[in-house]
Amino acid sequence: MKEEYSISNLIKIGLKESEAKIYINLLKKKNFTASEISKLTGISRPKTYEYLHRLVEKGLCTEILGSVKKYAPTNPETAFSGLRQKLKFEFENNNILLSSLSEALIPLYHSQKEMIDPLDYxxxxxxxxxxxxxxxxxxxxxxxxxxxxxxxxxxxxxxxxxxxxxxxxxxxxxxxxxxxxxxxxxxxxxxxxxxxxxxxxxxxxxxxxxxxxxxxxxxxxxxxxxxxxxxxxxxxxxxxxxxxxxxxxxxxxxxxxxxxxxxxxxxxxxxxxxx
Structure with a gap:
């Protein structure tokens, strides 16, 4: 239920539903390949690559080059701080919305991460x-x-x-x-x-x-x-x-x-x- 609430609020600040779903899932692990995200979200691989590229441009995730390209989530505190400046929100309550989103998603970001591939440097x-x-x-x-x-x-x-x-x-x-x-x-x-x-x-x-x-x-x-x-x-x-x-x-x-x-x-x- 909390994920659905966060996805709904991410859509309100300008993300597409698929972008929001991908970002929420990225927060659950240290990094993902595009194929893993595609299987997890049910979004086709071509579209997954497209949405991941948009998330990179918005500062919500980063590319990791290694044996296989992977994607890592940006800390929500950093990501939403950048979005505040970039999107120039029209209403003051959007700042409150971003703060609540940050608080809701931080536990996901700091949750147990899997071991890092030695080549992911x-x-x-x-x-x-x-x-x-x-x-x-x-x-x-x-x-x-x-x-x-x-x-x-x-x-x-x-x-x-x-x-x-x-x-x-x-x-x-x-x-x-x-x-x-x-x-x-x-x-x-x-x-x-x-x-x-x-x-x-x-x-x-x-x-x-x-x-x-x-x-x-x-x-x-x-x-x-x-x-x-x-x-x-x-x-x-x-x-x-x-x-x-x-x-x-x-x-x-x-x-x-x-x-x-x-x-x-x-x-x-x-x-x-x-x-």
Whole structure:
């Protein structure tokens, strides 16, 4: 009965009935293949793929690449927070509806999960707000270091207060080392942001000779997050690729250290700029 109530409310906030059924069932386990969801819901496989793609775009689930592509539910608290901003609800009571939905579905999300396939170590996120939320959640669990290669375009809006999680992590003793692409430093807002985080304790360098090929973040020698730019006719979109693989991360850290050794300090950059 509770599932029917939740499905009914999900429909009220803009989901199709089949999308709502799929999302509710996704919450019951760590991840599913499209075939498993199709059998569970009675929805045809082609339609299941279509609805799963829509749920990914709405930030309600993510793709996991492994031996077989699987789909994992997004925490309802995160998912509905994004929906509040994206859907611009007309009535205030929809916010109350989302809160009640979140409370009703959290127990399903935190219920007993099955063992994870050892090959399920790749996660793909394509929705901007979900990328930011995932990045901040990885920062929150980092206890030793966060290493970053940064180039534009950025997912966060740096014209407003952003990445407040980093300040807390720095206070907790987490080491941040960030290398910025020199081509992006003409942006005054970015320079202000760099100065802000440097003053808070972040170690900063500027890649002057080696161009940064993509955005990359390494967390505690364990997890890497790539943020890639998808160039499309109407502009560009961002895709995040999160991989938890020790050997890969250690290899990427070695590459990061090569960049670090060949990069200049922020002070050296400013001095050269003023000459």
């Amino acid at each position: 790749i996660q793909v996120i394509r929705e901007k707000n979900s990328i930011i939320k995932k990045f901040e959640s990885l920062e929150e669990i980092a206890t030793m270091e966060v290493l970053a290669l940064v180039k534009g375009p950025l997912a966060m809006d740096i014209t407003k207060p952003h990445n407040l999680v980093e300040f807390n992590s720095l206070d907790q003793g987490v080491c941040y080392r960030t290398i910025y692409d020199i081509k992006d430093l003409r942006d005054v807002n970015l320079m202000n942001s760099i100065e802000l985080f440097k003053n808070a304790g972040e170690d900063v360098k500027i890649a002057e000779e080696l161009p940064i090929p993509f955005k990359m973040y390494l967390f505690d020698e364990r997890i890497v997050m790539f943020i890639l730019e998808d160039k499309i006719p109407s502009g560009s979109k961002l895709t995040a690729l999160i991989v938890e693989h020790l050997d890969l991360v250690m290899g990427l850290k070695a590459i990061f250290n090569i960049y670090w050794q060949s990069s200049i300090t922020l002070e050296e950059f400013k001095k050269g700029k003023n000459q």
